[in-house]
Amino acid sequence: MNSAQQSNLSNTQKVVARFAPSPTGTLHAGNYRTAVFSYLYAKKYSGEFILRIEDTDKARSTKEYEENIMESLSWLDLPFDTIYRQSENVERHKEVLVKLIAEGKAYISKEEVREEGQRAEVIRFKNPNKVVTFFDVVRGNISFDTTELKDFVIARSLEEPLFHLAVVVDDFDEGITHVIRGEDHISNTPRQILIGEAIGAPIPIYAHLPLVLAPDRTKLSKRKGARPMTDYKKDGYEPEALINYMALIGWNPGTEQEFFTKDELISEFNLARVQKSSANFDEVKLLSINRHYLLKKYLEKPEELMERLWSFASADITKHSNFESRKEVVTKNVMERLSYIGEIKKMEETGELAFYFEQPSYMAELLLCSEKMRKGVNITLQTVKEYLVGIQKEIEGMDDKLFTNAESVKATLMPFADSLHRGGVLWATRIALSGKEKSPDPFTLISLFGKEESVKRLQHAQNLL
RNA sequence: GGCCCUAUCGUCUAACGGUUAGGACGGAGCCUUUUCAAGGCUUAAAUCAGAGUUCGAUUCUCUGUAGGGUCACCA
Numbered sequence: 399m400n401s402a403q404q405s406n407l408s409n410t411q412k413v414v415a416r417f418a419p420s421p422t423g424t425l426h427a428g429n430y431r432t433a434v435f436s437y438l439y440a441k442k443y444s445g446e447f448i449l450r451i452e453d454t455d456k457a458r459s460t461k462e463y464e465e466n467i468m469e470s471l472s473w474l475d476l477p478f479d480t481i482y483r484q485s486e487n488v489e490r491h492k493e494v495l496v497k498l499i500a501e502g503k504a505y506i507s508k509e510e511v512r513e514e515g516q517r518a519e520v521i522r523f524k525n526p527n528k529v530v531t532f533f534d535v536v537r538g539n540i541s542f543d544t545t546e547l548k549d550f551v552i553a554r555s556l557e558e559p560l561f562h563l564a565v566v567v568d569d570f571d572e573g574i575t576h577v578i579r580g581e582d583h584i585s586n587t588p589r590q591i592l593i594g595e596a597i598g599a600p601i602p603i604y605a606h607l608p609l610v611l612a613p614d615r616t617k618l619s620k621r622k623g624a625r626p627m628t629d630y631k632k633d634g635y636e637p638e639a640l641i642n643y644m645a646l647i648g649w650n651p652g653t654e655q656e657f658f659t660k661d662e663l664i665s666e667f668n669l670a671r672v673q674k675s676s677a678n679f680d681e682v683k684l685l686s687i688n689r690h691y692l693l694k695k696y697l698e699k700p701e702e703l704m705e706r707l708w709s710f711a712s713a714d715i716t717k718h719s720n721f722e723s724r725k726e727v728v729t730k731n732v733m734e735r736l737s738y739i740g741e742i743k744k745m746e747e748t749g750e751l752a753f754y755f756e757q758p759s760y761m762a763e764l765l766l767c768s769e770k771m772r773k774g775v776n777i778t779l780q781t782v783k784e785y786l787v788g789i790q791k792e793i794e795g796m797d798d799k800l801f802t803n804a805e806s807v808k809a810t811l812m813p814f815a816d817s818l819h820r821g822g823v824l825w826a827t828r829i830a831l832s833g834k835e836k837s838p839d840p841f842t843l844i845s846l847f848g849k850e851e852s853v854k855r856l857q858h859a860q861n862l863l
Numbered sequence: 864g865g866c867c868c869u870a871u872c873g874u875c876u877a878a879c880g881g882u883u884a885g886g887a888c889g890g891a892g893c894c895u896u897u898u899c900a901a902g903g904c905u906u907a908a909a910u911c912a913g914a915g916u917u918c919g920a921u922u923c924u925c926u927g928u929a930g931g932g933u934c935a936c937c938a
């Protein structure tokens with residue numbers, strides 16, 4: 399049996415899939431992954447992707463969270479064709495409730511009030527108490543004996559429909575053909591099918607996706623480090639990387655391709671290759687995919703990327719008198735180690751950037767290269783001083799034209815370094831210029847700083863000795 | 864606990880019932896190099912257990928085990 403046979407929907411009907419979050423908190427990658435799958439599926443079949451805000455819980459739903467959802471979807475480039483809010487549909491829900499009650503399929507039930515806020519009367523669905531079997535595209539047939547569900551509550555009152563009722567009515571009214579959602583909804587499905595049968599709604603095609611798990615292998619949640627999608631935006635992640643990675647959690651194309659444009663995903667995606675078992679969300683892998691897209695953009699549109707990159711740095715850097723002239727080279731060097739753009743902020747905070755613009759301070763001993771680099775030669779602070787004096791002289795004697803690029807600086811200075819001690823001279827020079835154990839090579843730095851400042855920094859180093 | 868779902872390297876995963884069980888991320892090592900990063904090469908690492916079906920099981924069946932989900936007047 400396939401899904402089209404099971405469902406009483408016509409298989410020539412246009413696909414209408416939906417993403418139906420409730421605006422009661424910020425949503426994380428696990429939530430948005432279901433949006434990705436729904437979107438890809440709908441677009442693959444030239445169908446519609448609907449966003450439905452499930453805000454029937456007035457007490458917990460807020461406009462801010464709703465905006466957060468819209469912002470994320472827009473950032474991820476998952477545009478919806480239509481948006482609905484359940485709260486705007488209460489009249490219709492009421493109409494259905496009234497009809498259900500009139501037909502004896504639901505009833506007003508007197509309740510014992512145990513907690514504050516509980517109603518003395520609610521509306522319960524009259525459970526036909528049968529076994530419901532439905533076909534899930536991901537898992538095949540699933541059966542439940544609904545007897546254990548009893549007569550479940552579908553509304554607090556005529557004006558206050560609850561989740562199951564609202565979902566079924568709205569899916570029906572909106573013409574939803576495919577319900578693609580998380581596995582945590584599997585056990586809700588029989589209830590919803592029962593309601594659907596009671597109101598004469600067609601049964602949609604169900605696809606329950608495996609859950610996205612936190613590293614502790616339980617459901618992803620805020621407490622377990624799941625970040626709101628907007629955090630990735632704030633940190634300057636590439637939305638293409640998120641989409642790419644989320645698509646690959648619980649789905650694979652069956653080939654060894656790992657990077658996909660959105661259009662490629664749309665054409666490659668299918669529900670048949672969706673995994674049954676839940677998966678871990680791996681921030682490290684996300685980082686590596688992000689870096690791939692970051693580098694790609696840097697290669698394609700360096701100007702644009704540079705603008706974006708430095709918008710994450712403080713004015714101490716971007717308003718520095720040398721910033722504009724050094725920006726390009728610094729960007730190039732910084733890009734070699736960034737996984738995501740916002741990391742530049744971290745680099746600045748940990749003091750990895752300052753030396754590009756200001757005289758660094760450091761301990762004189764740092765000018766001494768490691769034993770390994772000395773290759774048996776005895777190098778003392780005095781020797782280092784001689785190296786620095788020598789290299790400074792060389793630089794002072796260089797034609798200004800030679801400073802325009804690192805290669806010409808290297809071509810001029812390397813023979814000199816070799817004549818004394820390559821490792822010792824270059825290490826000391828680099829430290830004098832950067833003050834850092836780890837930094838770009840000395841030729842790049844000399845070319846970046848120019849004659850005057852390079853000499854100044856070398857002089858500073860000599861004064862330490 | 865009841866019900867439901869799931870089970871391949873650390874992680875994400877591939878493999879018409881027949882493969883030296885493949886790839887990616889991460890790890891390790893080597894090369895390159897003045898440092899770091901990048902890059903190149905190499906490498907370690909898995910079919911939950913036990914029965915059954917079969918000439919042959921990662922793949923099918925059953926049992927066990929483990930993990931997860933769900934049991935609201937939340938969604």
